[in-house]
Amino acid sequence: MSNWQYIVLLGAVVVVFGLLLPRRKQPAAAQAVNNMEVSLEQFMENMEQDNRELTALIVQSQEEARAKAQRSEARLADLERKYSALEQLLEQQKAAAVSMPIALVPPAMAASPAPPVPAALLEEPEELEEPAPSAKQTIQQRYPNLFELHQQGRSIEAIAKKMNMNKGEVQLILQLAKQEEGTRV
Known part of the structure; x- marks a missing residue:
């Protein structure tokens, strides 16, 4: 065999091998595409x-x-209605007081208290969020658990997490307590 025959034979083997090789990889590529789609x-x-x-x-x-x-609008409307009723009652009392001369008011009437306010106007709305704390109550009395944790040396983050509050809220309460102590001293 001559050289050119060897080259042709080698080329034919390479072409056959090249045709078989991609066919084996096509199912793997198709499987990868299928997996990607899924x-x-x-x-x-x-x-x-x-x-x-x-x-x-x-x-x-x-x-x-x-x-x-x-609910807020209904509560506001109820409060406005009560406010206007109280204003009218106050105006009536002022008008009655102005129309009566002081000298003509009998002593029994002068000593008597003002007419009673209707109970419906004095009722608190049903949906109060929480009662307002009394003015005498200190911040430390309102948040005893918070100050107990603070005295134990807990960090603000730990206190906030334990009390289910924001860090800023805890810092504000602690600062207000310091200011409150400063005003008492």
Whole structure:
């Protein structure tokens, strides 16, 4: 055999080998593409489910906000009605006091208290958030657990986490307590 025959034979072997080699790798590439498609579909389904849950949560929070706003508006309207009724009652009492001369007021009437205010006007609204703390109560009395943790040497972050408060809120309470102690001294 001559050299050119060896070259042709070698070229034919390379071509056959080259044709067989990519055919083996094609199924692996197709499997990789298939796996990628399945992964993307699962990811898309998860994203859609998360999106639905988030949308439901947003709708629920909007409904709660609307309900709270309606309660607040109803409470405000009730308070305005009571305020106007009390203003009218005060105006009537002022008008009655101005129209009666002081000398003509009998002593029994002068010593008597003002007419009673209707009980419906004095009732507190049903939905009070929390009663206002008395002016005599100190900050340390309002937050005993917070100051106990602070005296134990806990950090502001640990106190905030334990008390379910913000760090800024804890810092503010501690600063107000220091100011309160300074004004008492």
